[in-house]
Amino acid sequence: RWHERFIAADEQVRQLGYDERFIRMWRFYLAYCEAGFAEGATDVVQFSFVRA
Numbered sequence: 001r002w003h004e005r006f007i008a009a010d011e012q013v014r015q016l017g018y019d020e021r022f023i024r025m026w027r028f029y030l031a032y033c034e035a036g037f038a039e040g041a042t043d044v045v046q047f048s049f050v051r052a
Contacts, residue, residue: 002033006026007027
């Protein structure tokens, strides 16, 4: 549903100044979330990187 609404708002998103790279990244992320929720396979993690 989020993915469909984002696609429907494509022109509005572009008018806000977001480029093709941003749109592709969000479409991928929303499709990933949709699949994760459908399969019940979502999780939250946090990474912290420190330069040694």
